[in-house]
Amino acid sequence: MSTQRPSHAPLTRRSFLRAAGIAGGVAITPAVFHTRAGAQETASPIGVDPAAKHGGTLRYAVHNAPAHFDVHQSGTVANIGPQSPMYDTLLRRHPKDGQTIIPDLAWKYEISRDGKVYTFHLRKGVKFHDGADFTAEDVKATYERIARPPKGVVIPRTPLFATVGDIVVVDPHKIEFRMTEARPKAFMLGAFASGWNIIVRKKTLEENQGNLRQVMNYPGTGPFRHVSRKDKELWVMERNPNYWNKGLPYVDRLEIYHMMPFSPELGASFLSGKVDYARLLDPVSWRKAKEMQGVTAAAFNQSVIQAFWTNMNKKPLADPRVRRAIHLAMDRPTLVEVVKDTAPMQVGGFVYPFHDFSTPRAELEKRLGYQRDVKPAVQEAKRLMKEAGYANGIRNLDFVVRDIATFKLWAVAIQAMLKEHLNIDTNLRVVQTSVWFDEAQAGNFDLAISAIVSTLMDPSDYFSAWYGKDGPQNYSRWTNPGFHDLANQIERELDDTKRKSLVRKAEDILEQDPPLIPVAYEQIYDAWYNKVRGQNPSTYFGIYDVVRWDQVWVAQT
Amino acid sequence: MRKYLARRAAYAAGTLLGVSLIIFVVLRILPGDPLVAILGVEGHARMSPADRVRIMADLGLSDPLPLQYGRWLVDIGAGRLGRSFFRGDTVAELIRHRGPISAEIGLLALVISWLVGLPVGILSAFRPNSVPDGVARTLSVLFIAIPGFWLGMLIVLALLFWFGYKAPIVIVHLWENPWQNFQIVIGPALVLGFAQGAYIARMSRSCLLEIIGEDFVRTARAKGVREGRVVFRHALPNALLPVITISGVLLGFVLGGSVAVEQAFGVPGLGRALVTAVIERDIIVVQNLVLLYASIFVIINVLVDLSYAWLDPRIRYG
Numbered sequence: 001m002s003t004q005r006p007s008h009a010p011l012t013r014r015s016f017l018r019a020a021g022i023a024g025g026v027a028i029t030p031a032v033f034h035t036r037a038g039a040q041e042t043a044s045p046i047g048v049d050p051a052a053k054h055g056g057t058l059r060y061a062v063h064n065a066p067a068h069f070d071v072h073q074s075g076t077v078a079n080i081g082p083q084s085p086m087y088d089t090l091l092r093r094h095p096k097d098g099q100t101i102i103p104d105l106a107w108k109y110e111i112s113r114d115g116k117v118y119t120f121h122l123r124k125g126v127k128f129h130d131g132a133d134f135t136a137e138d139v140k141a142t143y144e145r146i147a148r149p150p151k152g153v154v155i156p157r158t159p160l161f162a163t164v165g166d167i168v169v170v171d172p173h174k175i176e177f178r179m180t181e182a183r184p185k186a187f188m189l190g191a192f193a194s195g196w197n198i199i200v201r202k203k204t205l206e207e208n209q210g211n212l213r214q215v216m217n218y219p220g221t222g223p224f225r226h227v228s229r230k231d232k233e234l235w236v237m238e239r240n241p242n243y244w245n246k247g248l249p250y251v252d253r254l255e256i257y258h259m260m261p262f263s264p265e266l267g268a269s270f271l272s273g274k275v276d277y278a279r280l281l282d283p284v285s286w287r288k289a290k291e292m293q294g295v296t297a298a299a300f301n302q303s304v305i306q307a308f309w310t311n312m313n314k315k316p317l318a319d320p321r322v323r324r325a326i327h328l329a330m331d332r333p334t335l336v337e338v339v340k341d342t343a344p345m346q347v348g349g350f351v352y353p354f355h356d357f358s359t360p361r362a363e364l365e366k367r368l369g370y371q372r373d374v375k376p377a378v379q380e381a382k383r384l385m386k387e388a389g390y391a392n393g394i395r396n397l398d399f400v401v402r403d404i405a406t407f408k409l410w411a412v413a414i415q416a417m418l419k420e421h422l423n424i425d426t427n428l429r430v431v432q433t434s435v436w437f438d439e440a441q442a443g444n445f446d447l448a449i450s451a452i453v454s455t456l457m458d459p460s461d462y463f464s465a466w467y468g469k470d471g472p473q474n475y476s477r478w479t480n481p482g483f484h485d486l487a488n489q490i491e492r493e494l495d496d497t498k499r500k501s502l503v504r505k506a507e508d509i510l511e512q513d514p515p516l517i518p519v520a521y522e523q524i525y526d527a528w529y530n531k532v533r534g535q536n537p538s539t540y541f542g543i544y545d546v547v548r549w550d551q552v553w554v555a556q557t
Numbered sequence: 558m559r560k561y562l563a564r565r566a567a568y569a570a571g572t573l574l575g576v577s578l579i580i581f582v583v584l585r586i587l588p589g590d591p592l593v594a595i596l597g598v599e600g601h602a603r604m605s606p607a608d609r610v611r612i613m614a615d616l617g618l619s620d621p622l623p624l625q626y627g628r629w630l631v632d633i634g635a636g637r638l639g640r641s642f643f644r645g646d647t648v649a650e651l652i653r654h655r656g657p658i659s660a661e662i663g664l665l666a667l668v669i670s671w672l673v674g675l676p677v678g679i680l681s682a683f684r685p686n687s688v689p690d691g692v693a694r695t696l697s698v699l700f701i702a703i704p705g706f707w708l709g710m711l712i713v714l715a716l717l718f719w720f721g722y723k724a725p726i727v728i729v730h731l732w733e734n735p736w737q738n739f740q741i742v743i744g745p746a747l748v749l750g751f752a753q754g755a756y757i758a759r760m761s762r763s764c765l766l767e768i769i770g771e772d773f774v775r776t777a778r779a780k781g782v783r784e785g786r787v788v789f790r791h792a793l794p795n796a797l798l799p800v801i802t803i804s805g806v807l808l809g810f811v812l813g814g815s816v817a818v819e820q821a822f823g824v825p826g827l828g829r830a831l832v833t834a835v836i837e838r839d840i841i842v843v844q845n846l847v848l849l850y851a852s853i854f855v856i857i858n859v860l861v862d863l864s865y866a867w868l869d870p871r872i873r874y875g
Contacts, residue, residue, distance in 0.1 A: 067594045067643040067837060075599030152611030156599035213595070214645035230654070231646050232833060233727045233825050257726060265726075265823035268713060272723035434589035434838050437601055453599060465602075472602035 041123060045094060045102045046551050048247035049534065056554040057253040058532065061266055061275040065232040065258040068213035071198050072146055075156045075453060077543050080195055081279065082235045082256040084547035085249075086129070087198035087220035090120055090139065091189060095551045098300075098540030101193045105134065105221065109192075115182030115494060118192070122173040126244040128201055128219040129226070136175040140167045141202035143177070150210040157455055159464065160191040183460070184494055190456045195545040198222075223249040223550035232258055243550075250534070250553035262343050262405075270527060276554070277528040279543065283341050289527035296536070297527040299344060301354045303457060303542040304522040305466075306345065306406070308399075308414065308449040309440065309475040310514070317446065317476075320513040321388040327514045328381035329421040330414070331374045336520050338413045339406045345520035350467075350510040353521055354541065355457045357503040369511075378421045385422055393423025397446040400429050402436045407449050410519055414449070440475040448475060451522065457541055459503050463487045467515045478515035531555040565862065569855045576851040577633075580844045581626050591616075591838040595643055616642055618840075629844065639841040641834075648845045651830055658728055659815055659826035661742045662749065666811045667804065669750025674757025675800070679788060681758065682765035693758060700755035705748045705814050709821030712744055728825050745818045745826075752814065753807040760803050764796035771795075798869060805861030809854045 062081035071079050071087070091109065094100040103109070106120035126134035145153070147161035165180040179188075191197070204218045212218055217226040221244065224237035237254040257275055259266040267285025270278035271292070281289065281297075290297040310317040310326065317323060332347045339345055347370055351358040364370050368377040385391055401411040411428050418424040426447060431439065440448050452473045454462035464487060465471045469479050486506045493499045526537055534552040592612060593601045604612075613619040617628075632639055638648035677697070681690040716722040724744060729737040768774060769792050777787050816828035827846060834842035865872045 064833070065644070067597070069644065073596065073600055075597035152608055152615065154596050154600040154604045154608050156597070156603060158603070213643075216644065230727060231641075231644060231651065232830065259726075259823075264710065264713065268717045268723045268823070269726050272717055272721055274723055274726050432589050432836070432838075433598075434591065434593040437593045437598065438588060438590050441602075450598075465599075472599075 041107045041121075042103070044104070044107075044245045046245065046248065049551075049553070052250050052534065052553040053555060054250050054553070055252050056556075057255060058251045058277065058549065058552060058554055059255045059257065059275045060277045060279070060549070061257040061259045061269055062279040063258065064260050069216050069218070070153075070212040071196060072142075072155050072157070072200075073153060073211075073213060074196075077261075077280075078258075080544055080547055082258070084195055084198065085222055085224040085237055085254055085256075085549050086226060087200070087222040088126075088548075089193065089195065089197050089199065091193040092195070092548075093193055093540075093545040095535055095546045095548075098537060098546045101189050104193075105139075105199055111185060111188075115185065116179045118177040118179070118188065119170070120175050120177075122175065123244055124173055126221050127242055128221055129240065130201075130219040132201060132203070132219070134199070134221050135172040136169040137172070138199055138202045139175050140169050141205050142197070142199050143167050145205060145210055146197060153211055157191070157194065157196050160187075160194070160455060160461060181492070182494060183491065184458070184496070184499060186496070187456065187458045187460050190458055193545065194455050195547050196455060223548060224254050227253075234258070245550065249550040251549070254549060273529070276532050277526070279524065279526050281525040281527055283344055283525065286344070286525035286527060294530050295527055296530055297525065298536060298538045299523050299525055300537050300539065301346075301352075301541045302522040302524045303352065303455070303544070304451050304453045305348070305352075306410070306449075306451045306519040306522060307516040308447050308519060309445070309516045311443060311446050311448075311475075312477045312479075313443055314397075314446050316388075316390060316394050319388045321384040322390060322394075323514045323517070324512060325381040325384040325388070325422055326418065326424070327511075327517050328369045328377040328384070329374075329417055330369065330517060330519070331417055332370055332518075332520065333372050335410060335413060339409050339520075342409060343406045344523040344525050345406075346523055348521040349507065349518055350514070351459060351503060351507050352457050352541075355459075357459060357500050359504070359507060367511075374421075381422060390422075393425065395425050397424060397426045398429060398444075399426040400431060400436060400439050400445040400448040402450050403430050403432050407451075411449055414447075414519070443475075443477065449519070455544065459506070460487075460491045463490065463506065467510065474515060476515050478513075480509060480513050480515070483509045483513075562863075565859050569859060572855055573848065573852055577630065577844070577848055578626070580847045581622075581629065584840050584844055585622060589838055591618075591642060591840060594837040594839070633845075633848070638845045641842050642839050643837065648842055651842065652827065652846075652849065654728065655825060655827045655830055657730055658738075658742060658824065659819070659828060661731065661738070662745045662815055662819070662824070662826060663808065663811050665742055665746035666749035666753060666815075667808055669746055670753035670757050670807065671804070673751060673754035675761055677754070677758040678761025678800075679765060679793070681762040682769065683784075683788065685766065693762075697755040697758045700751045701759075703752070704817075705752055706817035706821040709745065709748050709818050712748065713822060724822065724824075726823065741824055744822045745815065745824055748818050748822075749811050749814050753804075753811060756803060756807055757800055761796060761800050764799050765792055768792045768796045794868075798865065801864060801868065802861060805857050808857050812850050812853060 063078045066074065066078040066082065071083050074080065088105045090104060090106040091101050092104040094102045105123055105126060107123050108121040110119045122136055122139065128134060143161065144167055146155050146157055147164045149155045149158060163179045163181045163183055164177050166178040168176045168178060170176055198220060201219055208215050216229065223240050223243045225240045227236040227238050229235045235256045239249055239252045243249065257269065259269060261280035262282040264282065266278055266280070267282050269275050270281065271285060271288060286297055289295050310323050312318050336345045336347055346353065349359065349364060349370065353361060353364065368380055371377060399411060399415065401407050408430060415426045415428060418426060436448065436450055439445050452466060454465065466473050467478065467483065468474060468487065469484055483506055486502055486509070490499055490502045490506065493502060524543055531554055532552060533555055537546065540546055592604065592609065596604060610619065617625065640647050677693045681693045684690050724740045725737045729741060731738045774787060774792055777791050815826065816831055819826045819828040820832055831843065831846045834846065
């Protein structure tokens, strides 16, 4: 049976309107395409605030000095804190909330329908600090390096771009990332907006064989330019007069002081007015700052989990019942309390407690292992130990502790909880950080306490690193086929609702068969004198994305 | 005298060679991976064995140990102190920038220790078992017993909470701004100086007590010499020799103590640089700074020995 319409069908009102619509559509189509192809470059959403004052010096204290200068190779705020103001990224998080992703060096981006091609339209007229033009070749060189680092270069963000296949320069101001497999949009955009992925010059990378660890001042396109640096003391920058975002930055000079996080020195420097803005304050100084006139103090979430690992190669700990019992024996509200004067912490489980995908806090607090009243959890823990054949406890577990104040305090508290609740005896072994990682990677421990960080809050970032079968931070050597299968699905599922439900299922597995024992999640304490305007990090997560200071101004210059 | 000097120089060189060997070996056998500090926790966790080999080779750590040691000695001989593993800054630059602050603290502490310790020792010796002697002895024991870094932290906190004061947070050299420089060095110098002053007070008291029992002091008094002259002209010069000896040793303690005290006061001196380098396992910086400290200690002791002949004409070196 033919479905072809008769060629001489009578002209009805409906067919006339349809034909006219199609004709009109065809007529305007070239205009639409033309408009898109030659679309006007839009300004950055971070525009000039008419109330802002230009000039002055901002004195900012953050972390101790970096161990090297290669931001891509780093995983610490010691680099991103002082160096970020000199660089830009393709996309960025808006400083107003620290979460919304906005254009940066890419003024526009498009994602193909199948989610496998990300196209970035780059700003024209952007110059590096050495006067060179910024082009798509620089973006390609930067991301080729991040996605596929040369030998001897280790970049923690490489896994975020594992599915990036070809990076194609379409023209000097347009670049395409062609993926081998689609990934959730929020995950990929989060990766491109990460403060770590600064754009560096192709020439710089070539001249240094792709390794910038000892190159102190390599050109960026950022709002500030390098002036001078005194090792472990101070890094001075000046306003970039050729910054592409006209009118920014506001301050003429940025002085970044290197001070140990949570140290009395940092607290004293802020409280005495030697610095205008302090990041990573210790709780005692932060509380004091909060009481001061003319000072604002903010607390916000950080992408770091504090935990202890249980070595799966040691017999009692290989049993999930024993690990769950240890997990349930932890009085987490007390653990947060134990370090309250040393570092700010909050209770959480296996998924960031402040992420959309995690179990809501109210629900979490009703769950065994997170309740204020630990009796029901301890009762269940004892039952599990009995069932596993360890009703009388376990003797002589080697507990490796990183030589950092919080871990030492926690280790003693955890030792007491394990002894009191489950009759587990542990011997504390405090070691330097470098030794801790040697021991953890070699599997020379029964229990080992430390902290680990992720770039993104998205579970697809840290599920593989922390809990993945060959995850680099899966120090327990934990495996669970059910979980790994779910993690694979979470990585590939593009629908947020479905992902969320998969994450919850994964969380259930982790609760029953813990790969590590969560102790707490870090918070960040910042404080600043009210003359510093334009930034309030209260809604930020982490200290790795909004770190550029281009929108900050000083009221009294 | 020349022979003596040559012998002492040879001993000093031998001592420093021994120290260098010990530092070198200890830093290489201690557990802990310097790549943790270089790559960070996350980078270190993702490092492949091939990356490790490449990075260790870049740092010069994959060569045989005797070769590394020999190269270090040759570098020192040529006046090259090497570069930090991490940021590539030279150790010589580090010493040039931070050394003056630490030297000022050490010298000021020595002056303070004498200014405090000697008068207290004299007072105690000439009024033994009196109330001032009791107070002086108690305070001496107290300052010897209190850890310098703890006292330092108390001072920093007291100044902050009572007066909202904190010394400058970056190095200001004496020739740049003497007043700001004084604010940086005075705190650590006082803490170190009082601790060493306590030792000097105790030492000078016991030496003076011994001296004032001697016949020549009794004779001077019997001749009607004024007490001040008895003390300063007759007793003190004879009691000073052991005090000078202990001052040399104490200067060594000041160097060691300054590491913790600089940390407590947040003074970015050499001591603090050493602490950071140890934490980061920046082997090149640690071995060169420790050798520098050892060299200073050895030189001071040679100078103290040489000063004996000048202070006591009975002593002759052959």
